[in-house]
Amino acid sequence: MIEKYLNKIIQGDCLELLKTVPDGSIDVVFADPPFNLKKKYKSYQDSLEFKEYLDWCKSWIIETVRVTKPTGSIFLHNIPKWLTYYSAMLNEMANFKHWISWEAPSSPMGKSLQPGHYGILFYTKSKKGNKFYEIRHPHKRDRKTGYLVKDYGGKKDGLHPFGPLVSDVWTDIHRIKHNKFRDKHPCQLPVHLLERIILMSTDKDDIVLDPFSGTGTTAIAAKRLNRNYIGFELDKNYVAISTKKLDTTSPISKLGNSWVSFYLNNVITIRDTDWEQLKSHYVIPKVARDIESKRIILKDDDVRIGYSMKQMLTLSRLEKSLFD
């Protein structure tokens, strides 16, 4: 029954479509609904009355929980204002895991603090037995020297060579700024945001459903990671854009035998369990430079994991010229 929807973006109203999805058939639902902020969508008026918007949200939230497997998870992305209501609804029907704060500037809303994050509510269908993988992101390093930006209070020796476990505050994934990377859509999300969510909550061949698919970000992330996807989207132009992009997307987000997330050739999310297999793919140079004092310092423990091959080549050329 669910097979007819697999790996398709279907045009239509998500509430109607969700009602046709069998109970407990989906591994992860990610929903990024309109925020009711009068955004200029092609087929949708983003300005409902307060109660009307929340009643509508409740009706599709109930469906997202119903269709999720007992081992599965539900992720809801929105501005904090609406997430406080979503959370109250979800606390009645699912299990709270996290409020993920995704740092990203948004528009000021009158006389208020400058909004600096979007929230991603992370609920599991059941209290026990849900699928979850710890994930890591690379240490922040100085671009030129490769030094760790953070001091870590003199405890660098014990650090994981790749980087720390990802917390519930995400500051390293940025909104798409350049128009050349954007589709004609007012609020397209970055693919690697979805890749991080999919890596931590699913396995290869699992099913990821996005009821507000937009221009297909969730589907693209799922396909790159060899998961199945289902997208629902009201607007036929957005469906056409997604389908075109999906035709040229393949399951390539892999290093060795591990599925990982890349951004501009850098690996930016890995699963903790994959590190043993992944570490052979990284070059670990034993040399570091102290650029500021123009002295060259040899440091055995300096690792530059997380750099792309191109950056590594530039760095080794630079090092060679310093030593020659």
Ligand SMILES: C[S@@+](CC[C@H](N)C(=O)[O-])C[C@H]1O[C@@H](n2cnc3c(N)ncnc32)[C@H](O)[C@@H]1O
């Ligand atoms: C915030 S955007 C999602 C953007 C998406 N995450 C992306 O990265 O492209 C919300 C989307 O929901 C769609 N939409 C609004 N009402 C809908 C409905 N009832 N059923 C399905 N899609 C709907 C809008 O057309 C819009 O593309």
